Amino acid sequence: MNQELAELFRDRLAEAGGSAELTASHDEALSLVREWAGDRPVLVDDHPDLTGLEVAGDRPPDPWDAEVGVTGVLGAAADTGTLALGPAPGRPRGTAVLPGTHLAVVPLSRLHADYAALIMALGRLDPLPSGLQLVTGPSRSGDIESAMIQGMHGPRAVRVAVYPDR
Amino acid sequence: MTEADAGARPRPARVALFTSCMGDLAAGGPARATVEVLAAMGVAVELPRAQTCCGQPALNSGHPAEAGALLDRWLRIFAPYDAVVTPAGSCAAYLHHHLGRLRAPTPEQRALVEHTYEFSQFVMAYGTELRLRLSGSVTYHDSCHLARTLGERRTPRQLLGRIEGLTVREMAGCDTCCGFGGTFAAKFPDVSVAMADTKLRSAAAEGTDWLVSADPGCLLHLSGRARKAGPPVRTRHLAELVRDALVPSEVPA
Amino acid sequence: MTEHSCGGPTDGQRSTALAGRERIRPDRPEWAAGEIPAHRRPLPLITRDALTVRTARPTHDRLAALNEERHVGTWTPEVARLREQGAAIRRETLTDLEKYLQQLTGSVERNGAVVHRAGTPAEARAVIARIARENGVRLAVKSKSMATEEIHLNAHLNAEGVEVVETDLGEYIVQLADERPSHIVGPALHKSRQDVTDLFGQLAGAELSGEPEDLAAFARTRLRADFKAADLGISGVNFAAADTGTLAIVTNEGNADMVTSQPRVHVAVMTVEKVIPRFADLGVLVPLLCDAATKQRVSVYQTLVNGPRRAGESDGPEQLHLVILDNGRTKALGTPQEEVLACIRCGNCQISCPVYRTVGGGHPYSAVYGGPIGAVLSPLIGDPGTDSDLPFLSSLCGACYDACPVKIPIPDLLVNLRAQHESAPAAGAARAGWRAWGLAWRTGAGFRATLAAARLAGRLLPDRLLARLPGPGRGWAAGRALPPLREAGAFRRWFRRYDERRAATRKRDGRQG
Secondary structure (H helix, E strand, C coil), rough: CCCHHHHHHHEEEEEECEEEECCCCCCHHHHHHHEEEEEEEECCCCCCCHCCCHHHHHHCCCHCCCEEEEEEECEECCCCEEEECCCCCCHCCCCCHHEEEEEEEHHHHHHHHHHHHHHHHHHHCCCCEEEEEEEECCEECCCCCCCCCCCCCCCCCEEEECCCCC | CCCCHHHCCCCCCEEEEEECCCHHCHHHHHHHHHHHHHHHCCCCCCCCCCCCCCCCHHHHHHHHHHHHHHEEEEEEEEECCEEECCHHHHHHHHHHHHHHHHHCHHHHHHHHHHEEEEHHHHHHEEEEEEEEEEEEEEEECHHHHHHHCCCCCCCHHHHHEEEEEEEECCCCCCCEEEEEECCCCHHHHHHHEEEEEHHHHHHHCCCEEEEEEEHHHHHHHHHHHHHHHHCCEEEEEEEHHHHHHEEEHCCCC | CCCCHCCCCCCCCCCCCCCCCEEEEEEEEHHHHHCCCCCCCCCCHHHHHHHHCHHHHHHHHHHHHHHHHCCCCCCCHHHEEECCCHHHHHHHHHHHCCCCCHHHHHHHHHCCCCCEEEEEHHHHHHHHHHHHHCCCCEEEEEECHHHHCCCCCCHHHCCCCCCCEECCCHHHHHHCCCCCCCCCCCCCCCCCHEEEEEEHHHCCCCCCCCCCCHHHHHHHHHHHHHHHHHCCEEEEECECCCCCCCCEECCCHHHHHHHCCCEEEEEEEHHHHHCCHHHHHHHHHHHHHHHHHHHCCCCEEEEEEEECEEEEEEEECCCCEEEEEEHHHHHCCCCCCHHHHHHCCCCCCHHHHHHHHHHCCCHCCCCCCHHHHHHHHCCCCCCCCCCCCCHHCCCCCCCCHHHHHCCCCEEEEEEEHHHHHHHHHHHHHHHHHHHHHHHHHCCHHHHHHHHHHHHHHHCCCCHHCCCCCCHHHHHCCCCCCCCCCCCCCCHHHCCCCCCHHHHHHHHHHHCCC
């Protein structure tokens, strides 16, 4: 069941222009993220799912100069390939929008079957965070002759490592 | 409902033709063809002489009081009949859609409108034994109100499909409005004509012998444009095409 | 490259994105301008001219292709279910809109934001200008908002010394071209790639590559500087959940995330009908909106704002303001026209509309909102009588109803508005004409007299002359051959003879049988 959901998530995120890898463990997920980040300037959220992550790149003094942002998630939706993020101290909104690449880790326990279920789960958070960012793939625009342009204001790449946590 | 089910229904005893004002004023051909096809089905259609108009032009122009008065009159004149058939798809749709919006109808009035058929609906419901043959090719223009308000996209095509020897080719945007729109055609003539050109170009691209439709309004507009300056496309009302396709033994004497 | 091409702001300007704007040579018809003239020409003349504008035909073809590709007007079973649910949710608030607005206000205030109710565009503008003044704002970045178009916010803030930069790529394009959005969701749908290349080239004072990716990169670089420098972020609201006070903004570009997270102050502007009962309703309405607007399962971003930044957070606005604008909408409550308030601004009815496509998009409608929904909404908002002729700019084909994700009966609403227009004092002559018509056609004799007159005219007068007579015939004959009027009544004469023959045959058969 979880495996099927994870595969659906991967396929739907791919349709939206992003990509996901289904890993066997939290460690494997973190090492993938480390590999993807390379040595580029990077913002890493202060998130329990990222504990133990060591990236080669430095944190730039100005977040606008970061090339990679790494986040955990509040939840995800399989049928749309959506990630849900909420700001908190150490987890600014900018991590997922300022850099050109957004990397995220998703534990299977927080992967919901569909978008409506994700929304229901977020609605049960008490208190709600000051904001919620729902992200489905890379930023895009169709404003020039409906041609699909990837990477408008937000990231042009969204990569996700999914891992089993139970 | 399938053809077989429909064929099993008892035929209405008294059937009236609703010519529509368009039919009386400038599109007599489709009305005549409707009478002839119904005759071939063994239906001796009656023509209530007092009929005028369903009121659609008034309502769509912003005059619901006039439209209501004409609707009342329509309901009175056609009340004695078991069924009403009209070659004007838009008028049939108008009656179905606006009866309850303009008036609080009695059950009898509701039943009368429920038994008001656009030509192809009636033929497909009660004329399954007709033999039709005509060589040639057509493309079918969905008139808006027949397709959208009455939801009839399949029935007219099924009727065309019954004509042996006829090729039907679908044009791009077959259900895109031709730009007639009643008084719209006169209020915004340039936009209306530009829309006709789009439609005629789509039809011309199919290279068929005829553009066929089930609405005299669309056809007057399209043929008027084609004759004046538009892409050269010949138009035909579905009823006329079916009348021409009647196998000779079935043409009424 | 010229000395201007570095694209930095000059003295007195803080915006990087708008730098070089004075080099742009306007190339648009008057009816496309950002500011709509108070006394515009009659719609039949504007739409006639619109057909001859260079961009009209290509725009028609692009829109028609979109309409076909997306199968506008048909719904997958999955989305058809969402459509039923969404239509019901959108009508729930209409039963007691004020109750939901009060609930929303309470929730948003509990979240730490300030709520401003504005009855008129002037009130809304004044509130926003005051917020800008009090915070020493000189540069504002804005993510797509039709509500701010409706109150002509940009011009007003400019006059207050605040530069406002549109950050949605399409909005940025029309802002530079000094035009209005021509479509609710795709503001620059009427622009070709070449148009955008020329426009950006003039802005840069240099020749640019015409690749969409390169054009987007050009805009991205400039707008990014403004996201960083702006003191104020202005956004619209797609849905506002009454129970949690959540403001939901739907984008693909990510500009709403920027606008609501980087500037010190965020002002969200919504019109009254954007309120929805529950946060959970987003699970229905967001996918429904995205399917209708762009045929996506969901858009790339849904930015849900639950309040200003909290203690310890390093971004997000320090102040959040919500402006709730009425602008005439609540007048429609309790009337059949209230259905228009169910609209979720997907723009699908516009794509579906053959009139909208033919005239090259929304500009010739000469209102903030064009197309079918615009023809219903525009007469409701603003000054009484404004745009009351818009409902006639439709062939009533009904494609908009099939395309509407919340099942607004747009054609019926158009017909209702036509009746309103015709009941105004100015329409006295038309009323008299229709009354005379109604009286004549209410009798069989009157109708037959019409047929006889038409037949006589058709016989005696050549088409050339008929085409010049005042009345509907003149409009008809401009581009079409007249129908054969001399045949008026011919069917009835044929039927009489036919019926006599038929009766005779029946009698003979009866005798034989």
